[in-house]
Amino acid sequence: MxxxxxxxxxxxxxxxxxxxxxxxxxxxxxxxxxxxxxxxxxxxxxxxxxxxxxxxxxxxxxxxxxxxxxxxxxxxxxxxxxxxxxxxxxxxxxxxxxxxxxxxxxxxxxxxxxxxxxxxxxxxxxxxxxxxxxxxxxxxxxxxxxxxxxxxxxxxxxxxxxxCAPDPDHPAQPDSSGNRLVAVGRLDKQKGFDVLLQAMVSIVDALPDVSLTIHGEGQERQALEALRSELNLEDHVALPGASPSPGAWLSEADLLVMPSRFEGFPNVLAEATVSGLPAVSTDCDFGPREIILEGENGVLVPVDDAPALANAVIQLMQDSALRAHMSKQATINRDRLxxxxxxxxxxxxxxxxxxx
The missing domain is CATH 3.40.50.2000 (Glycogen Phosphorylase B;)
Known part of the structure; x- marks a missing residue:
């Protein structure tokens, strides 16, 4: 054929x-x-x-x-x-x-x-x-x-x-005492990284040692870099460009944050959940609600709500037992996907x- x-x-x-x-x-x-x-x-x-x-x-x-x-x-x-x-x-x-x-x-x-x-x-x-x-x-x-x-x-x-299946070359290795946040996607308005940067101000206040790496490239780079500087987040937020290889980011994070305004079916969220990486995601159309089982493998928050996003990240990063539980829930999506x-x-x- x-x-x-x-x-x-x-x-x-x-x-x-x-x-x-x-x-x-x-x-x-x-x-x-x-x-x-x-x-x-x-x-x-x-x-x-x-x-x-x-x-x-x-x-x-x-x-x-x-x-x-x-x-x-x-x-x-x-x-x-x-x-x-x-x-x-x-x-x-x-x-x-x-x-x-x-x-x-x-x-x-x-x-x-x-x-x-x-x-x-x-x-x-x-x-x-x-x-x-x-x-x-x-x-x-x-x-x-x-x-x-x-x-x-x-x-x-x-x-x-x-x-979606776990990446054998880049297994998720979240640390219950870790402080590494990761976000992945095009640097585009759709992905909501501007909202994530706004949320990071409160996150850093509550968790001074936290770091965020946003993997991706796109037309919003200059705007995001300017916002990072305006919010004095240069020491906490990195924008290194696209991940060096598919899935490499999985081994470098303790929590995925996906602040998208809309999606179709977000691969990064699926990749995180089948690999045992806890996630905080917006409840946008479409996809996150079909991937995240609230409180089991992640947390959902409203779209365009920086305070809600910050609160969810802070609470989850301060609850090592819940994150450890979420890390063990990879089978929720592993079989289905x-x-x-x-x-x-x-x-x-x-x-x-x-x-x-």
Whole structure:
């Protein structure tokens, strides 16, 4: 079988991680797998791929506009003639569905974020809602996200959460007497790191030895660095850029803090909980409520509420017994998000799409 996966690029991100794992799995099954993207880091794909998987970065893709990307996708589908196309994220979904018209290639789209909240022109969401009827299947990550689809296509959609397993190279090693906080994600308004910095003022007052490392890169770096200076947090907050390798941050923290304003299904939160790293997260749409069992493997707080976020972190960091209990609750998500289980769900979607 010929499988074409299409994503925004080959950098850091939840969609990129899942695409890489699906590609490797299908290649192992014997499929001819091509992964297409429109941006490539200077040192190559952030997530590894087997040598048998072809990575496709069309000429001129990195500075291309949507119409050019549509043409690149259509040309690739016509040339490759895949048995199935798997597309990730709103804009790519729209372009892939439109590009496949008249080619006979079934397209499975996968929404990885919250289209109602993400910083994109509303036309992309409207276009996806119009074109989603052409999809062989729409894969959503939570039931609440599926409920956001047009009612006419909800029955033909399916829910598949992100696959996640403990990282054997970077085991979580939280110290019950530790003081290391970590946050991970793009330096973007979506991730709420500005709220976390505001919360850190109170956290540092209560826990003078605490440190916070925010792993990520993005357009908000200068604003966050300025806010860090304004709040006199330079001695407590580090912004070193992206984690040197996927999952490396797990071994360097005692507590994950995720202050996001919205999500699709946050990989970092799943990675922390299956690895036994306690977490404090906002109860944003979508995902955290499906990952965190309150008081068992983490704590949920309201969105955009710095005092609530600070109080939750302080209380948890001062309660070593509760954090030790949370560290032992990795099985809550480990079985549900096991790669073999999630990949089997993707196999079923692909099988239905190619038969239909």
């Amino acid at each position: 010929k499988v074409l996966l299409i994503q925004g690029g080959f950098g850091v991100g939840g969609a990129e991680k899942v695409a890489a794992m699906i590609a490797a799995h299908r290649a192992q099954l014997g499929d001819e797998v091509t992964v297409m993207g429109f941006d490539m880091p200077d040192d190559g794909s952030y997530f590894p791929y087997p040598e048998s998987v072809r990575l496709l970065l069309p000429d001129g893709a990195q500075k291309s506009h949507p119409l050019a990307r549509f043409q690149m996708i259509r040309r690739t589908i016509r040339t490759m003639r895949p048995d199935v196309v798997l597309s990730f994220l709103t804009k790519v979904n729209v372009l892939s569905l439109a590009a496949a018209i008249g080619t006979g290639a079934p397209v499975v789209i996968s929404e990885r974020n919250n289209p109602r909240a993400q910083n994109a022109h509303p036309i992309w969401r409207h276009a996806q809602n119009l074109l989603v009827h052409r999809a062989a299947c729409a894969v959503m990550q939570t039931e609440r996200a599926r409920a956001d689809l047009p009612a006419s296509v909800q029955a033909s959609s399916t829910v598949i959460p992100n696959l 096991a790669p073999e289980r999630i990949l089997a769900d993707w196999d079923q979607v692909i099988a239905r799409a190619t038969v239909g």
